[in-house]
Every structure is written in structure tokens, then in C-alpha cells.
Amino acid sequence: MVPDTIGGFTPGDVLHRGGMAVLREATHPDHPGPLLLKLPLVAEGDDPAAIVGFEMEQMIMPRLSGPHVPHCFGVGYEPLPWIAMERIEGASLLPLLDTLPRPAGEVAEIGAAIADALDSLHRQGVVHLDIKPANIVRRPDGAVVLVDFGVSHHAQLPDLLAEEFHLPYGSAPYMAPEQVIGVRGDPASDVFALGAIMYHLATGRTPFGDPQHLRAMKRRLWWDPPPPRARQPDCPPWLQEVILRCMEVAPQRRYGSAAHLAFDLRHADHVALTARAGRTRRDPWTARIRRRFHPDHQQSLVRAVAAPHENAPIVVVALDLDTMSEGLTTSLRRVVRNVLATIPGARVACVNVLRTRRVLPDAGLDDAGRNKHVQLLIALRHWSASLNLPEQRLTHHVLEALNPAEALLDYASHNRVDHIILGARADGIGRRLLGSVAAEVARDAPCSVTVVRQRGHGSDRRAAEAN
Template sequence: MSTGPSSVQELPPPTPLSPGMVLDGFRLEERLHQGGMANLWRVSRVQALPDDEMPLIMKVPRIKGGEDPATIVGFEVEQMLIPVLKGPHVPRFVARGDWTRQAYIVMERIEGESLRPRLDEAPLSVDEVVDIGQRVAAALHDLHRQHVVHLDIKPSNIMFRPDGSAVLVDFGLSRHDHLPDLLEEEFELPMGTGPYMSPEQVQFVRNDPRSDLFALGVMLYHLATGERPFGQPSSVRGLRRRLYVEPLPPRAIRPELPPWLQEVILHCLEVKPERRYQSAAQLALDLQRPESVTLTARAHKLERSGALKAFKRWFFALGHEPQRESASSSSVDQQLSRSPIIMAAVDTQSATPALLARLQETARRLVHAEPGARLACVSVMKTARIGMDELTDAQGRSVHVKQLIALKHWARPISRALSLEDARLTFHVLEAPDAAQAIIEFAAKAGVDHIVMGARANSALRRYLGSVSAQVVAEAECSVTVVRAPG
């Protein structure tokens, strides 16, 4: 094991910091937090920039000598990562200081508290747990699309903007596909926070975005039950127990939890990454639409598996340590590309049989090409902008249910041809006055990677008013394939 980076041996004596001090154009106003690894200061610019009213925070590493070298390397990682991250789910980067004088990071200060105090209020209501899960999953999906695995997802590293969107902070343990992994280069021990570390992190695999989904599953379990699924281990031996000892099912602790939520939580907490959700977008979609969650044996468990199964898992874990070489050949990008959400927008009411068949074949080919893909079959039930909607047909049958049945009937040949697992095939009937807008909004909220939809034959009226497919192509943020009937 390395003793740490060369910078540890060459660090200058730390500069004592105090309120009112000016450092590289930033005035230290108030120390907000003193942690074991870093101090957080509220700062302001000595010379304010025009139209820049963003509140600022400065993060300064605590260097007194004798620190764990991982603390310093972690700060170096964060200095390297924060400037390349973008979007609403990370703090905006402002400046950084060099180690030769005073290391620091100045970034946007997110107002309010982290998620950590909510643990003291757990168990929370189901609606609150689901809402938090959706927002954190959306933030993780955005982070993973920027080639980063966080690897330290926990309540104290999650904050929320006034609009409710989650913000991920503290990237000292993170890994970027396209930047050096300093922690992997310098150390040989697991890195993370005990209760939230995934089984593969315990085995020092640092490149799998599904590790963050495991950590989110631990959070959801705690928020839903008031208890940690794996306790609070402080040794490698204690951490390794999660490779073979499964958590008590949430409904054994809190029976009123819905089976679908237990399904989602235990799906996140599977030991093998390939048995978890394959992307944060897939997890977010289930949390947004629980009626589409397929219930498996996970949903109905009320006790742990027996000692024999635990022994088999323990024995398997002994002989199947991940190979560092094979782990390094994978990446966040590769995992996401293997696990897209493909959305089939199907007009079950008006499309011709020929168009439905062509759409079916196109969707089948797309899913077949992506073994980890999830197919979300979507149909829009048009509702009136003004006035009452007809919720039943002439025979008194629910229009919504009728459309759902038609959607499942359309997808049945695809499911049979590809032997799709239930969890990889979901159905959604959207009620909206504007079909195109409903499709666009669903795709954006669910993190859809590819929309496939049909376009009916041209007519003078459609050319004049525009078409649903044309609007989706123009406004959707993902790839769109438009299919026409033959002839």
C-alpha cells in the first residue's frame, strides 16, 4: 500500500484562516462547518462581478500533519472533478487554490440543510420516501451521464435547491471515466462510508454506476423503516457481510409499506450489480410510476433467507473476487449504453394495423440490439382541455383500461420474441389533451434515451396543422425514430 501522494510530503505549513481574511480575491466571512477533513467558509468576492449574486462557499482541507493520505488525495480528486461537472445537480464551480500556497475550492453555496436531518425523523411517509428517491435518482442519472460515479452517496452529501431538485456534493471519493483515478492509483483498501458501500466497493471496484444505486437503496431503506439495512460496520470484515447476509425485508419492520416499494428497495440492494437496476433512469421511472412496477418474490418476503443460502453466498464470495484488470476495462459510459430506456409511443386507437406492425418490428430490433434495455410502452389517452371527459365507452368499459389492454396486446409479440423479463417491459397510459407534449414530457422525466413512434399518412390537414411525430422530433431531448407504414 502506498503511503500517499508526493504532494503529502511537500505541503507547506498551513495558513491560519480567520474571518475577514482575503484569499485570492475572496473574503472569508464566516466558518460554517469544521469537519475532520475540511472546513467550510462562507465567502464573498472582494470585487463583485456584475449580475453575480450567487452565494459562495470555500472548502479548505484540514492539514495539520499526520492525516490519512486519502484525505489529501480525496481533496485533489475533488479539485480535479468539480470544474468539469455541469448542470443543476452539482454545485457550480468558481475557483480553486494551488497546494503550493493554500489549497481550496470556491463553489456555489447551496442554501438549506442536507438530507441528513431527515434520518432522525425516519420512518418517513411513503410519499416522502418516494419523492426523495425520485429526485436523487434523477441527480444520479445526470451525474452518470457526465462519466462520473460518486461512490459516497449518503444523506449528508445530498442537498436540495428551492425548486426541489437534488444537488450532490463532496466528490472526494468519486471516479471520472476520462480523468486519472488517484485513489485507485494510491491505495488498496475499500473507500466509502460503511453503511452505504456497495459489495463491489468492498472489493475495491470503483467504476460501476450501479454502486450509487445500491447506496440510494440503503438510504430509501433507512428513510422507509428507520433502520439501516446493514448496520454501521467499521471493519472490512463487517463490510464484507453484505456480500452474503441480506437485509431484513422492509415490510418485516414496517408492515404497512406497499409491496411495490419493498420491490424497488430490495432491487437496489441486490448483491450482484447485474441484478440491480441497470441505470438511475430505470429506478426513477419505477418510483415515478409505481403502478408499472413488476412484483417478484422480493415484494412478498417477510424474513431473511435461511442459513444455507447465506452460506452459499459466503462461499461464492470467497472464490469470486473481482479482477481489477477486468474492472478497469469497463466504464460508466459503457454501463449506461448497455442499459437505455427505449420508449415506444403507440397510438393504439388510430394507427393502422400495418403501421402498428412496422412499429412493433422497429421496437423489437432496437431492444434486441441492447440486451440491458428497458422498453417503456406508452399510449396517450386524449382528454378535453375544457369540459368533462368520457371515461367509459358505449359498453361502459373504462377507456383507460381498454387502452392499457390494447397496449399490452401490441407488445406481446415483442416480449415473446425476446423473452423479456417483466421488469424490462412496462406500460404507461398517459392522460393529456396534447399527445405530443405528453410524450415529450414523459421522455424527459423518465430519462428516455430513444423514442420510436409511428407517423400516419400525410394529408392536407396534417400538413397544415403539423403532426405529433414532427413536434416530438423537434422538441424531444433524445433520439427519435419515426416509422411509416409500408406502401
């Protein structure tokens, strides 16, 4: 049930329901509109990644500006996560796919407008990572607006999707090879996706089809697509040159910037033609074999594009919100502040593990019909508010797993965590028979571990070092 008002905005009719969120018309007394409210899909059985991606969009959108992104009027987390933004007057590129292929001049014009939008986005430190026709909206004057930043990467913000999930996110027909193996944050990935879109517009077919499994998606690491002229002989050589340069497997062989790409698309006579321009067949099978089995090929997809925050130490605070006493809560906050005083610039990741069941289906909603994952995120935010850390130094994570200790250890290993702080379980028959999460984490963690006890229950804290 959607509340009557959300953050002062009044939600209206549903305009679009996507894989991760729903868009509703909205009104607000202080904003004439037209407005949209974006709400995550939080019903029973919805993908937890939808909520995490929504958090990323909430962090990124207020930081964006310019004519190529929707203006953001606000974000919030209660009574459920929301984003309020302008409603763009115009249509996406999706209807264009019903009348393919398109003339070369039109493909170049559309591609240049998209490249302008990407250049603006990249200059703001953001890589979109899901460039596809549905996420490209054209204003009446032809300017392009990019929408849906749920899988995007911001150079100054932690990457929540990369931290919590080990799968590639994006749209399979247009996804760059490095995204398939988990590389995020390279602007060249958006250049590849734009090349794939222009390929689709020029030939009427996507370059790699629409693979549904990771194994099939990985073929683009060593398979090149059929040249556009093999599928559409009328495609001019200069346009094929541009498209295939965008879609080079190695990021360093693509256009160095979206601005350079836009220039070439507007100045066909300036495009330097290479062997790419005249090709009518894929590379021979010998070349594909060399790429697939060369020991350095996959490494060539990874460029040095690490953001500043990625080198910052990470301190995980593991919180069992259902059982923590007020005394333990106070002790945990004190220990966190003490640890941060000794690790300047560290980021705090507040983590809760939502237990899943091995046999019975999991109930994603509580007795009041609210999404448990969302409610835990809200509770984590309340707990961390008194730490007074800026957004780029404070993140919140709800991990869904059968075993809390294994989930925490996997998160710590995957993200190279420097320190884990967690509360000791209260004494009781369950702890004596089953052991404790704290003991298992302290024993097996790849980093320092501080186990905090409430005052009056033994020592105030115990620290354990794990190799």
C-alpha cells in the same frame, strides 16, 4: 492559519467541518454569491487521504455542470489547495433522519429526485461513491444537489485514491458490496447506496447497521438485509421490490440505470413485482453459505467498467525534491520527454516519498507551520509544469512510508506501472554504507527502470530491466 485571501476569494466563518475538509463562507468582487470555500484538513495528524481526495474533487468539480451539482467558480493549489463553489440554498437530508420512518410516498418522491441527480452525474462519466444523507441537499423547489466528490471516480481521469490507498472509501451504512473489495467506477454502486438510503427512510434503520471494521463490512458480500417489510409492515410491496432490487449483491441484478429507477419510483403501478416484494425474512443460512464460499461469487461483483485511461501505460517519475540538483532536474526532464516519445499516450505520475519514523511521532508540519504533504504536492506541480501535459495525463503523488524503495515498488506493482524513472543518489558515505533507493528499485521493480545521473557524474543514464 487561513490566509486573508485565497485565489481572490475572502474566506469567512466556518460553516461545516467534516472528516476531510472544512467549508467556509466566502466573498469575491466578481461573484455576487452566496459562495463557499472548501479547504482540506491539513493540520498535524490529519489523514493523507483527505488531501488526495481533495485533489480528486479539484479535478472533477470544474468538469461538472447542470442543476444537480454546485457551480464551481475555480480551484487552486496555493497558498493551500482550495475550491470555490456556490453555496446551495437548502438543507441536506440529515434533519429528516430525526423523524423516521417516513411515509412510502415521501420516500419514493425523495428517491426519484436523487435518482434524477445520479442520472445526470452518471451521464457525465462520474460515479459519486459516497451517496449518503449528508451529501444530498434539496433546493427550495425540491431538486436535489449532490455534494462532496472527494471519493468519486471520473471515467476520463486517473483514480488517485485507488492508486495510493488499498482501503475502501465511502460511508459504511450505505456502501455497495463491490466498493468494500475495492471496485470503483461502477454506476451501480450509487444505485445500491440510494436503495440503502430509501431503506433507512422507510424503516428507520440502516440495512447493515454502522459497521466500523472492514471484516464487518464484508458481510454484505453474502448477507442480504432484512426485507423492509420485516421492520416496517406498512411498507408497500412495490416499494420493497424497488429497494431490494437496488440492493442486490451482484451489480448486474440491480437497476440498469438511475433513470429507470426514477421512473419506477414515480410510477408504482408499473413496477413488476417479483418474489422480492413479498419477502419478510432474509435468505436462509444455506444461501449465505453458498454465496460466501462459491468460487465465482466475488468475481460476479466486478463488471467490465474500465475507463479509457486505465489501459494507458504509466510512467512513474520518482523525485527526491530535497536533494536534487539543478543538473539532475534538467536531466530527469529530458529523459521523461524521451521516454514519452517512445510510449504514445502514456500518463506521467510524479511521485515523492515522505519518510515516516518508526518510533517517534511524525511531524506533519514544517517549521513555518505548513503541511509537509501539501508543500510537496505543490513542489511536484512546479517541477512537472514544463512537461506541458494535460491534466488527465499528469498526476502527482506523495507517498508516506518508512522505506522509500518499498513504497515505490508497492505503487508500481499495485498500479501495473510500465516504466520508472528516478535520479541516482549522489556519491557519499551514506550511499556507500546504506545502498541507494535507485539500486533497490532497479533490482526488484516489476517493470523497466531508468536511473538518471547528472551530466558530469559518470554516464548520463543507466537503464535496468527487472522481471
